[in-house]
Amino acid sequence: MKDYLFLYRSDYNKLAQRTPAEAEAMMKKWMDWMGNIAAQNKLTSRGHRLQNTGKVLKNDVVTNGPYMEIKESIGGYSLVKAASYEDAVELAKSCPILKNGGRVEVREINPM
Amino acid sequence: MMEQQQLVPHLFRTEFTKIVSVLCKVFGIAHIEMAEDIASETFLAALETWTYKGIPENPSAWLYAVAKNKAKNQIARKQLFSKKITPVLQQVSTHSSDVDIDLSEKNIMDSQLQMLFAVCHPSISTESQIGLALRILCGFGIEEIANAFLTNKETINKRLYRAKEKLQNEKVSIEFPSKKEIEERLETVLTTLYLLFNEGYYSESSDAIVREDLCMEAMRLTHLLTINEETNRPPVNALLSLMCFHASRFKARKSENGEIILYDDQDENLWDKELIAKGIYYLNRSSQGNNITSYHLEANIAYWHTIKEDTKEKWENILQLYNRLLQIKYSPVAALNRTFALSKANGNKEAISEAEKLQLTGNHYYYTLLGELYKNVDTAKSKMNFEMALRLAKTTADKNIIRKKLENPGPNRKS
Numbered sequence: 001m002k003d004y005l006f007l008y009r010s011d012y013n014k015l016a017q018r019t020p021a022e023a024e025a026m027m028k029k030w031m032d033w034m035g036n037i038a039a040q041n042k043l044t045s046r047g048h049r050l051q052n053t054g055k056v057l058k059n060d061v062v063t064n065g066p067y068m069e070i071k072e073s074i075g076g077y078s079l080v081k082a083a084s085y086e087d088a089v090e091l092a093k094s095c096p097i098l099k100n101g102g103r104v105e106v107r108e109i110n111p112m
Numbered sequence: 113m114m115e116q117q118q119l120v121p122h123l124f125r126t127e128f129t130k131i132v133s134v135l136c137k138v139f140g141i142a143h144i145e146m147a148e149d150i151a152s153e154t155f156l157a158a159l160e161t162w163t164y165k166g167i168p169e170n171p172s173a174w175l176y177a178v179a180k181n182k183a184k185n186q187i188a189r190k191q192l193f194s195k196k197i198t199p200v201l202q203q204v205s206t207h208s209s210d211v212d213i214d215l216s217e218k219n220i221m222d223s224q225l226q227m228l229f230a231v232c233h234p235s236i237s238t239e240s241q242i243g244l245a246l247r248i249l250c251g252f253g254i255e256e257i258a259n260a261f262l263t264n265k266e267t268i269n270k271r272l273y274r275a276k277e278k279l280q281n282e283k284v285s286i287e288f289p290s291k292k293e294i295e296e297r298l299e300t301v302l303t304t305l306y307l308l309f310n311e312g313y314y315s316e317s318s319d320a321i322v323r324e325d326l327c328m329e330a331m332r333l334t335h336l337l338t339i340n341e342e343t344n345r346p347p348v349n350a351l352l353s354l355m356c357f358h359a360s361r362f363k364a365r366k367s368e369n370g371e372i373i374l375y376d377d378q379d380e381n382l383w384d385k386e387l388i389a390k391g392i393y394y395l396n397r398s399s400q401g402n403n404i405t406s407y408h409l410e411a412n413i414a415y416w417h418t419i420k421e422d423t424k425e426k427w428e429n430i431l432q433l434y435n436r437l438l439q440i441k442y443s444p445v446a447a448l449n450r451t452f453a454l455s456k457a458n459g460n461k462e463a464i465s466e467a468e469k470l471q472l473t474g475n476h477y478y479y480t481l482l483g484e485l486y487k488n489v490d491t492a493k494s495k496m497n498f499e500m501a502l503r504l505a506k507t508t509a510d511k512n513i514i515r516k517k518l519e520n521p522g523p524n525r526k527s
Contacts, residue, residue: 028432031432031435031436032431032435032454032458034435034439035431035434035435035438035439035450035454036466036469038435038438038439038442039438039446039447039450039451039466039469039470040447040469040470040471041442041447043438043439043442046439
């Protein structure tokens with residue numbers, strides 16, 4: 001079993017436009033999806049959500065970014081266990097963000 | 113004579129631990145044996161004296177007085193005033209009557225708590241911790257402990273002997289851990305008490321009395337922790353709450369001929385309302401601070417199970433609690449229970465899909481769950497899974513439950 005990173009990308013603006021009922025329904029979908037993975041004993045860490053702010057440092061220059069207006073800002077991350085990329089992707093397939101126009105980036109952790 | 117025969121064993125249980133705890137505190141962990149011997153001799157003296165003089169008006173006071181004398185004699189006789197004894201005694205004069213063996217209620221409670229920390233020490237296995245706790249803190253006889261663990265006296269004696277040796281070698285002291293250590297040490301203690309309770313609750317030992325006693329002792333010790341300011345913390349209250357909720361169903365869980373009655377088949381009226389109320393009381397006390405432990409989540413799940421009605425709200429809450437529990441502490445049992453809650457909250461189809469992913473092969477409860485989920489969906493698959501469960505089940509009690517499901521599938525499950 002290896003560890004894989006799930007990076008969640010979605011449109012922050014869309015999130016802000018949700019009604020409380022929609023937000024609650026989404027919350028349940030997330031919790032149930034995480035619960036499904038945890039029930040298989042494959043959730044290494046539920047990770048974190050990220051704030052709608054950021055800074056970028058490059059060549060000693062600090063800018064406000066990455067810009068949250070783009071439709072694919074990283075909204076959060078989790079860590080899961082899987083035997084292979086195929087299995088990790090299989091776990092990601094039912095991520096609620098996919099139904100909302102978002103996407104999941106799956107990356108294998110390099111255990112140094 | 114009859115009365116005395118019932119009184120002394122009961123007294124032995126409750127007073128043994130008090131006397132031993134106080135004496136252990138005085139003599140130090142290196143002399144646990146001595147503390148146990150003095151306590152045992154005291155009870156022997158009680159049996160002998162009370163047989164022809166009758167039971168004294170205040171049996172406990174009598175026992176304490178005799179234990180005190182024996183301890184003082186022991187100190188004088190063995191000339192303990194050497195470097196080996198605890199610093200406290202070193203300061204006392206050589207006259208043995210100056211040694212104070214404080215058997216007041218407060219000191220008894222403090223000593224027991226300190227003994228609890230000493231015994232639930234991370235340097236010995238949890239098995240040994242439970243064994244020592246049962247012996248020293250609960251006054252269980254070696255045979256009773258052997259029964260509870262489905263093993264023999266020799267194994268238990270060896271286990272306890274090695275554990276005491278280890279504690280001596282580690283120079284474990286009988287005192288409250290420092291403020292820095294207390295949270296970590298408390299974790300070990302709570303794990304042991306949780307396991308002790310489970311031993312009693314799920315025990316396969318045929319002795320029903322021993323089973324319930326284990327649970328009661330676990331609850332008594334956990335309750336002790338709530339009385340002391342240093343140890344009265346949210347996780348402790350959560351654990352006690354959980355124990356109360358489970359214990360409330362004792363009378364309803366077993367039929368007259370010792371068969372297990374599963375949750376859905378239980379008579380609610382046999383559930384102990386007082387224990388449920390206590391569970392709620394401690395659950396409320398545990399809802400402080402920011403640290404949500406697995407005990408909090410389990411206690412909340414247990415709370416929802418005190419409501420027998422099958423509402424959407426109940427199962428949605430239970431599902432979300434299991435979602436969180438699995439994230440901080442995975443266990444196959446939790447995964448299976450969560451899947452059942454999933455079927456109630458989100459429907460059978462989703463639950464079946466997720467259940468198949470669990471792949472808990474070798475676990476008969478897994479196949480029992482699948483059998484139930486497929487019940488109204490695919491009769492053939494349901495039967496196949498129940499039959500697999502039957503093959504994997506080991507105890508007669510478990511096999512009987514599965515057979516019943518095969519003959520007459522019903523919505524029953526946990527107990």
